[in-house]
Amino acid sequence: MAEWGRTTLEMIVQDLQRPVVLDESFERRVMVRVRRLYAQQRKRKGRAWVAISGTIAHRPAWAALIAAGIVAIATAGVLKARPQSAPITVGGPEPVKFVLVAPGAMSVAVVGDFNNWGLNDSALVATSNQGVWSVTAPVPVGVHRYAFVVNGKQWMADPTAPRSSGDDFGMPSSALVVEDSTK
Amino acid sequence: MTMRTTRNLVLLAGLASMSVRATAQDPRLPARLDAPTIAAINAVVDSAKAQGIPIAPLYDKMNEGVAAGADGPLIVKSVRNLSMDLASAHRALGALATADEIKAAAYAMHAGIPAVELGKLKRQSGLRRSLTLPFTVLADIVSRGVPVTTAANAIRSLVGAGAKDKDINDFQRNVKVDIEQGAPPAAAAETRAKGATKSDKPDKPEKTDKPEQIEL
Numbered sequence: 001m002a003e004w005g006r007t008t009l010e011m012i013v014q015d016l017q018r019p020v021v022l023d024e025s026f027e028r029r030v031m032v033r034v035r036r037l038y039a040q041q042r043k044r045k046g047r048a049w050v051a052i053s054g055t056i057a058h059r060p061a062w063a064a065l066i067a068a069g070i071v072a073i074a075t076a077g078v079l080k081a082r083p084q085s086a087p088i089t090v091g092g093p094e095p096v097k098f099v100l101v102a103p104g105a106m107s108v109a110v111v112g113d114f115n116n117w118g119l120n121d122s123a124l125v126a127t128s129n130q131g132v133w134s135v136t137a138p139v140p141v142g143v144h145r146y147a148f149v150v151n152g153k154q155w156m157a158d159p160t161a162p163r164s165s166g167d168d169f170g171m172p173s174s175a176l177v178v179e180d181s182t183k
Numbered sequence: 184m185t186m187r188t189t190r191n192l193v194l195l196a197g198l199a200s201m202s203v204r205a206t207a208q209d210p211r212l213p214a215r216l217d218a219p220t221i222a223a224i225n226a227v228v229d230s231a232k233a234q235g236i237p238i239a240p241l242y243d244k245m246n247e248g249v250a251a252g253a254d255g256p257l258i259v260k261s262v263r264n265l266s267m268d269l270a271s272a273h274r275a276l277g278a279l280a281t282a283d284e285i286k287a288a289a290y291a292m293h294a295g296i297p298a299v300e301l302g303k304l305k306r307q308s309g310l311r312r313s314l315t316l317p318f319t320v321l322a323d324i325v326s327r328g329v330p331v332t333t334a335a336n337a338i339r340s341l342v343g344a345g346a347k348d349k350d351i352n353d354f355q356r357n358v359k360v361d362i363e364q365g366a367p368p369a370a371a372a373e374t375r376a377k378g379a380t381k382s383d384k385p386d387k388p389e390k391t392d393k394p395e396q397i398e399l
Contacts, residue, residue: 113243117250142283143315145243145290155251162323162355165294166244168261169251175290175319177283179348 093138094178098124098148100158103131105150112146112176114139123149141180147173216245220255227259227266236269237282240289268292275302279310287318294322300335308342316348317341320355327359328368337376346379354379 098110108126111118114137126135126148133148145164148156157163157172164175216224224245231238244265248258272288273280275298280288288301301318308314317338324334341351354375361371 111250113240113247117243117246119246119250143287143319145247162319163326165290165322165326166261166265168244168264169248169253169257171247171251173247175287175323177287177316177319177348 092180093140094181095136096139096176096178097134097136098126098146098158099132099134099160100126100148100150100156101132102148102150102156105131105133107151108133109149109152110135110137110146111149112173113144114146118149139176139178141178144176144178145173146176147171215249216258217255220259223255223259224262227263231266231269234270234273236266236273237285239282240269240286241266265289265293271298272301275299276305276314277302280305281313281315283315284313284318287315287322291318291322291325294325296321296325296331296335300331304335304339304342307339312342314342316351320351323355324358324368324372327362329358329372330369333369333372337372340376341379344379350379 100108102108105128108128109118109123110126111123115122115124124135124137126133145166146158148158150156155171155173158174161174161176164173167173224241228238228241231241241262244262245258248261253261268289269285272285272292276284276288284305288298291301292298301314304314304317308317321334321338324337325331329337337354338351341354346354357375357378358368358371361375362368
C-alpha cells in the first residue's frame with residue numbers, strides 16, 4: 001500500500017514537473033484581452049464621473065453637501081493617518097526599581113524615555129527611607145535613557161547604571177536595558 | 184450652478200482638507216515648541232520614516248530637550264544628529280537588527296564608537312543574541328576613558344565567549360569600580376574582560392610540563 005502510494009505520488013510529481021507547452025500566440029492573445037478589459041473599465045468609470053457631474057450641476061445643494069462630505073472624509077483620514085508612536089519593543093512593561101541615595105534631598109523624581117521625560121506631570125515621584133529614595137514603576141522592554149531630578153531642578157545620572165552618551169542638553173543621564181522576563 | 188462651480192467646490196474641499204493636514208499637530212509634539220521647531224522636527228521624522236529607521240527615539244530626544252529647557256534650534260540639532268546616527272547604525276547593523284539595537288548602537292556611535300565596530304559585533308553575534316546591552320555597556324566604558332579599540336575588543340571577546348547579559352552587566356560594574364579606584368581604564372577593561380571570559384568557559388585540566396605520551 002505504501003509502495004503504491006509512493007509510486008502514485010511520484011507519478012503526480014513527474015506530471016506536475018513536466019513543462020507546459022504553450023502555442024506562440026498565447027501571450028499575445030492574453031495581452032489583447034487584458035488591454036480590452038482595461039479600456040472597458042476606464043470607459044465605464046469615465047461615464048460614471050460624467051453622470052455625477054451632470055447631476056451636481058443641476059442640484060447646487062447636493063454639490064455643497066458632497067463638498068462637505070469630501071472635507072469630512074479627508075479630515076478623518078488625516079486624523080487617522082497621523083503617525084503613532086513607532087513600536088520599539090515587543091514585550092510588555094517590566095517592573096523596575098529606581099534607587100538614589102540622596103540624604104539631603106527634599107524631593108527626587110525619575111524622568112526618562114518611558115515617561116516623556118516628565119512632561120505633563122508624568123515624572124515618577126520617589127519616596128524616601130532615611131535618604132534612600134526609591135520608586136518602582138513598569139517600564140517597557142527595551143533600551144531607555146533616564147535621569148533623577150533632585151529637588152525639582154537638579155538632574156543627576158544614576159550612579160549605579162551605565163552612563164548614556166546622548167546628553168546633548170548638558171543634563172547627565174543613564175542607560176537602562178529592560179529585558180523581557182517571559183523570554 | 185454649472186460644471187465650473189462644481190469643480191470649484193471640489194477644489195475648495197481639497198484645499199480645506201490640505202489646510203487641516205497642515206495645522207493638525209502630532210500629539211507627541213509638546214505645546215511649548217514653536218512652529219518652526221515643530222516643522223523642522225516633522226521634516227526630520229518624515230525623512231527617518233522614509234529610511235525605515237525607528238522614530239520613537241527622535242520624539243524621546245525632543246521631549247528630553249523640552250524637559251531640559253533647551254531652545255528650539257538646539258533641540259532640532261540634537262534630533263537631526265540622532266537621526267543621522269540611527270541611520271548609520273541601521274546601515275551598519277543590517278536589516279535584521281532590532282529597533283532597540285539600532286537605538287543602542289546610535290548612542291554608542293554618539294560616544295565615539297565607529298559604526299564599523301558595531302557592525303562587526305553584530306555579524307559576529309548573529310541573530311541569536313541581542314546586542315542592546317553590549318552596545319550600551321560599550322558606550323559606557325568608552326565614556327569612562329577606555330580607548331575605543333580596547334573597549335570594542337573587550338565586548339567582542341565577552342560576546343564571543345557566550346557571556347549573558349548578567350555577565351556583561353557585571354563586567355560594566357567591575358570596570359567602573361576599578362576606574363573609580365584609580366585603575367587605568369584600558370587595563371581595567373582588558374583585565375575584567377579576560378576574567379569574565381575565563382569564568383564562562385568550562386574548567387579544563389591544567390597543562391603540565393610533562394609531555395603527553397602517545398600510544399602507538
